Amino acid sequence: MSKYESWQDVLDDTCERLRANGALQKGFKSLTCNADRILFCLQESLTQTRVDEWLEVLCSARHKKFWEKAFELRSEGNLCFGVQRYREAAEYYTRSILCAPFPAVCTNGPNQGHAEELALSFANRSAAWFYLNKFSLALRDIEQALQYDYPANLRYKLHLRQAQCLLKTASFEAAQVTLTDAEMALDLSGLDEEKLGKQAREIEMLRHKCSSKIPVEEELETDDETDEDELVQPSPHTTIPNASSALDSLYSTEKGRFIVANRDLRPGDNLFVERPYASVLLPSFSKTHCHHCYKRIRAAYPCQQCAQVRFCSTRCAQKAWENYHRAECGYLDLLTSVGIAHLAERVVLITGIGLLEDFMKSRSSLECSYLPVYQLITHEEDMHIEDLFQYSLTATLLLKFLERHTTFFTTTQLSERVQNLQLRAGVCSSNRHSLRGYIRSECSPQLKLYVGGLLLRHIEQLICNAHAITTIQQPGDNVIEEDGIILEQEQVRVATAIYPSASLMNHSCEPNITSGFRFGSTLVVKAIRTIAAGEEVFNCYGPHYRRMPFQERQTALLEQYFFHCDCTACRRGDVDDQILMALRCEYCEGPLSSVASSGKADCLQCHTTQECLEKEQKAFQMHDLFVQGVQLAEIESYGEALDRLQRCLAAREKLLYRHNKQLMETRDMVAKCLCALQRFREAVGPLKLAIESVRFVYGKHSIELGNELLKYGDVLMNATQESFARSGYSRELATLIGDTKRVLLQTEPIFLLHYGKAHPAIKELAGKRAKLDQFIARFKSPSPSEQRD
Numbered sequence: 001m002s003k004y005e006s007w008q009d010v011l012d013d014t015c016e017r018l019r020a021n022g023a024l025q026k027g028f029k030s031l032t033c034n035a036d037r038i039l040f041c042l043q044e045s046l047t048q049t050r051v052d053e054w055l056e057v058l059c060s061a062r063h064k065k066f067w068e069k070a071f072e073l074r075s076e077g078n079l080c081f082g083v084q085r086y087r088e089a090a091e092y093y094t095r096s097i098l099c100a101p102f103p104a105v106c107t108n109g110p111n112q113g114h115a116e117e118l119a120l121s122f123a124n125r126s127a128a129w130f131y132l133n134k135f136s137l138a139l140r141d142i143e144q145a146l147q148y149d150y151p152a153n154l155r156y157k158l159h160l161r162q163a164q165c166l167l168k169t170a171s172f173e174a175a176q177v178t179l180t181d182a183e184m185a186l187d188l189s190g191l192d193e194e195k196l197g198k199q200a201r202e203i204e205m206l207r208h209k210c211s212s213k214i215p216v217e218e219e220l221e222t223d224d225e226t227d228e229d230e231l232v233q234p235s236p237h238t239t240i241p242n243a244s245s246a247l248d249s250l251y252s253t254e255k256g257r258f259i260v261a262n263r264d265l266r267p268g269d270n271l272f273v274e275r276p277y278a279s280v281l282l283p284s285f286s287k288t289h290c291h292h293c294y295k296r297i298r299a300a301y302p303c304q305q306c307a308q309v310r311f312c313s314t315r316c317a318q319k320a321w322e323n324y325h326r327a328e329c330g331y332l333d334l335l336t337s338v339g340i341a342h343l344a345e346r347v348v349l350i351t352g353i354g355l356l357e358d359f360m361k362s363r364s365s366l367e368c369s370y371l372p373v374y375q376l377i378t379h380e381e382d383m384h385i386e387d388l389f390q391y392s393l394t395a396t397l398l399l400k401f402l403e404r405h406t407t408f409f410t411t412t413q414l415s416e417r418v419q420n421l422q423l424r425a426g427v428c429s430s431n432r433h434s435l436r437g438y439i440r441s442e443c444s445p446q447l448k449l450y451v452g453g454l455l456l457r458h459i460e461q462l463i464c465n466a467h468a469i470t471t472i473q474q475p476g477d478n479v480i481e482e483d484g485i486i487l488e489q490e491q492v493r494v495a496t497a498i499y500p501s502a503s504l505m506n507h508s509c510e511p512n513i514t515s516g517f518r519f520g521s522t523l524v525v526k527a528i529r530t531i532a533a534g535e536e537v538f539n540c541y542g543p544h545y546r547r548m549p550f551q552e553r554q555t556a557l558l559e560q561y562f563f564h565c566d567c568t569a570c571r572r573g574d575v576d577d578q579i580l581m582a583l584r585c586e587y588c589e590g591p592l593s594s595v596a597s598s599g600k601a602d603c604l605q606c607h608t609t610q611e612c613l614e615k616e617q618k619a620f621q622m623h624d625l626f627v628q629g630v631q632l633a634e635i636e637s638y639g640e641a642l643d644r645l646q647r648c649l650a651a652r653e654k655l656l657y658r659h660n661k662q663l664m665e666t667r668d669m670v671a672k673c674l675c676a677l678q679r680f681r682e683a684v685g686p687l688k689l690a691i692e693s694v695r696f697v698y699g700k701h702s703i704e705l706g707n708e709l710l711k712y713g714d715v716l717m718n719a720t721q722e723s724f725a726r727s728g729y730s731r732e733l734a735t736l737i738g739d740t741k742r743v744l745l746q747t748e749p750i751f752l753l754h755y756g757k758a759h760p761a762i763k764e765l766a767g768k769r770a771k772l773d774q775f776i777a778r779f780k781s782p783s784p785s786e787q788r789d
Contacts, residue, residue, distance in 0.1 A: 007054060007337040007397075011390040014050050018389070028392075029385050037388070038452035041396035051397050058337060059405055062330035063308045067114035070100035074121050077128070086128045093125035094300045098307045103149055105304075119150040123158055129299070135165040137299045144301075144314075156185035156199060163206050172210045179203050179210070241372070242274035242501045247537065249504055256377065258506045258536055265531040267701060268753055271513060272502045272525035277373050278324075278347040279469065279497035279521055283336045291325075292316040294469055294495045294520035306330040324349040327406040334401060338394050340466055343496055344458035345398045347373060348451060353408055353443065360450045372500035378460035382562040388460075395456035399448065409443040409451075462496075464561050465503045469495035469521055472761075491703070499523050508538030508567040509545040509553055514701070516754045526753060528701045538567070545569035546698050549577045579604065580697060582657040583615055591657040619655045619662075622648050626666060633673055642673040649686070664693040671715065680719040684736075687712050706750035709743055710761060713768060716740040720775065737776065744769055 004010045018024040023044065031037050041047040077092030096117075103115035126141035142162045150158055159182035166175035182203055186196060237243040246269065248262045265271070281291055290297055290312035300310035301317055306329045311317040321329075324346050328335060335342045348356070351370045359366055359374070380388070402408045470491045502523055505513070512535075514528045531537060541561060543553035550573055557565045569576065582591030583601065590605025592612060599613030625648040632641035649666045656663045667690035674683035691708050698704040720736045727733070744765055751761045 004054075007339075007394070010050050010054055011393060014046060014393060015386050015389055017046060018044070019386070024385065024389060028389055034380075034392075034395075034453035034456045035449045037392040038396055038399065038449060038456060041393050042452075047393055047396065050393070051400055054337075054397060055334070055400060055404065058334035059331055059401070061333065063306045063332075064330065065099055065101040065105075065111070065305075065307050067101055067106075067111045067117045069307075070096045070117045070121060071114075073099060074117070074124060077124060081124070081128060084131075086131045090125055090128040090132070090299075093121050093128060094310075096121040097125065098300065098302045098310065100302070102304045115149060116151055119145045119148040122148065123150055123154075125299070126158075126161060130161060130165060133168075134298075135168045138165045139169075140299060152185070152188045153190050156182050156189050159185055160199075160202065160206070167206065167209055170213075172213050175210050176207065179207055240501055240504070241369070242272055242499075244269070244271050247271060255506060257504050259504050260536050261531045261533055263533045265527045267527055267529055269527045270524065271527060271537060272499075272523060274499045274501050274523045274525075276467075276469075276497035276499055276521050276523070277369065278343060278350050279495050280343045280346055281495045282493065283332075285494045286310065289471075289494050290316050290520065292320040294471075294517075296471070303329060308332050327402070327408055331401070331405060338397065340462050340496060341391075341394045341398065341455075341459045343462055343466065343498065344395070344455050345402070347458050347498065348402070348455060349408065353447075353451070356451060356454065357443075357447055360447065373461075373498060374454075374457070376461045376465045376498075376500065376503055378457060379464055379562045380460050383460070391459045392456055395452055395459055398455050399452040402451070403448065409448060462498065465498060466496050467499050467502065467515075467523070468493040469497050469517055469523075471517065472755075472759075495521065497521060497523075502539070505537055505539035507541040507557070507561065507565065508569070509540065509543055509548075509565060510567060510569040511538045511540040511544075513537060513539060514703075514754055515539070516756065518756050518758065524756065528699075528753070545576055546580075550574040575604070579657065580659065580661045582660055583612055583619065583655060584657045584660075586610060589658065591659075615655055618651065622651050622655070623662075625651075626662070626669075629673075630669060633669065633676075636676070638673045638676040642670065642677065645670045645673060658689075659693045659696045661693075661697065664690050664697070667693075675715060675718070678722070680715055680722045681732075681736075683715050684719050684739075687715055701750060701753060703750065703754045706747055706754065706761075709747040709750070710764075713740060713743045713747060713765075716743060717768060717772065720772075724775075737772070740772055741769075744772070 004013065015024065018028070027044075028037065028040055031040060041051075073092050073096035077089045077096060080086075080089035080092060100118035100121050101111040101114065102118060106112055106115040122141045122145040126138040126145065129135070129138035129141060139162065142158055142165070145158060146155070159178050163175045163178040163182060166172075166178060183200075186199055189196070189199075191199065235245040237245050237247060240247065240249055243259075246261055246263050246265055247259050249257055250260055251257050279294070281289060281294055285294075286308075287310065288296060291309040292311055293316050295312050297310055297312050299312075301312065301314055303309050303311070303317060303321070303325065308330065309320075309325070309332070311320065327349055328346075335345065338345075351359075351373075355368060355370060359368075359370060363371075363374075383391075471494050472491055502515075502525055505525075512527060512529050512531050513525050516524050516526070518524055525539075527537075541557070543556045543565075545553065548556070550570065553570065554565060557563060578594050579591045582593070582604070583595070584590075585592055585603040585606060585608065587608055587610075588603060588606040590603050592601040592603055592610070595601045595612045595616050599611060599616075600609055601612045602609050625644050629641045629643075629645035629648060632638075632644065645666060649663075649670055652660070652663045652666055667686040671683040671687035671690065674680070674686075687708075691705070691712055694702075694705050694708045716736060716739055720733060720740060723730065723733045723736055748762065748765050751759055751765070755761070
């Protein structure tokens, strides 16, 4: 075991020791080439020792598959299944599938004679899916069980379940064929005459259902998977891969490379549709998202060699193996320990040693998809010497890992691999580098050192060019849609990726684009407002003017990206911050500036000066009341929480500017408590005002507004039912129905803009509209004279 708890501890301690003995300042600081920095780490005795120790500790456990563990987990799943805890059972079966050895490796060794374990786990999980009404998942698992040699004497059971799933999904002809398979499998079952008769009668009953085409009554979970190749690409650019032809790439000494529109762009226009050159899943999402494409996993599929990773399909498992997992298999403990540097290692793996050798020899003339990655800015000259050393030592660790624990430097590199990379870049055939196969027993020391330098270069680049792959996460504690609790959503980072073309966009704290992800990792960049021809296209690198105060943005951008931001929002200074935290003007109700030491403030709207010290003190006192209300709501004491929050709201409405963030949060919390108490009609008012503020703060196209409208739609749906139950058809009900329709229509374009039509929210909105139509159809609209107030 290492005395260090993390790789960062190793870096800090090594850096401190080299600083103390002078090696950092005398030797390392004078180096100007990345390859020389790697050579320094390879030759320095202390760094050699640290690298060797860390490799020994974290490469010793390979997370191999063992049938005993798979059997144990499957048995736990069976216990849960027996007491109808099907979801829990499915997770145990999934873990069993991950640990179960594949039949091909069960011919010898500790797993010999247990080739059936994988098939049994898939079959058992299919039973759990069946009872959870997830019939498409059950069918996929049945196919896997049959593929991996499910015991012949039990196959009739599997075919019967397969036929039942097909019936549930109205696949009647396929069900008939499967029932024939079940009849044939009965001959191998070894059952006695009585049991054979019972199974034959069940088959006959299912055949009758197939012939009758009995309609499906159960609520089915549909499989919405869409092939990634169906994603509509923008009109392709001739020189910027994955970009729209409406864009141009320009260069200036002040800005470097940047993107401008060459024609007028409208909100919603596609600007980039780009798959990542390389990407890495964050460890905290390894159990919920696919290791390769980053989609949320419905039913996990395993790696054939290790028990560490989960895939959403066998297709993703195969792609990962071909591109990078062959080298990483079983070593994720080491690779996740280095953080974002893992992505640098994956860039090198995906590129391949053959192309990297050619790149070393003829970089100036070689056109390939790796070139835009190589050309990304590093900011090496702006880095502190300690940071640069730590990056160098990390690159050295990854280099030694590739050399000692993989076949990266010795494997056969086929020319097709190089050709595929070039095709991905869209390089014309006349410009392609000549293709050839590579067969070597060992790479030259010069090439290994060059690869080490590239690893360091990519680590340097990722500090400024890594892109977060995000998704919408819905915390289960806050989602009680049927009972009216407001649905809360947040955007979370699930993976880190490198998108060479999209990285050409410069930063603005007030961007004119929005980025979303389709099919897990495909980046789609759209205009979020009108962009005139000649106008620069701006991304936001994280610090957004509506989400981070001015001074914090300036500091964050300088520390990570090494520049002072001079965008439109930053030129306004802290005015935006003042507005969102402003007191209310007693004359025009506009926002007041920050209160000066004199106790006075100026209205930013009518420019009057007024005494504000007492008002500021009262507003500060309301903070404690708000916190009390939130804490009570967290323990579900909604009545007491509502009392405090309503008192806080009444005071804040008198004291604060109408779009003050604190006022917006208070209204949202009041609405949440009212919904929890089933008082939906009362919740409509404060939530409507909160949404007006969200629109002002974040913009009419923002996902924040989309999420709030989604919640508002839920409240209105429940309010219509509450109103109808209370008073029947009334003017209030008619108003609520009209508002609900309007809100649902306003919500959809926002989610289409950010996430596309495949996002679950689009399906959810369609379901709500259908539900509202069904509700309206329950009664006939009476004449005005019959309506009750």
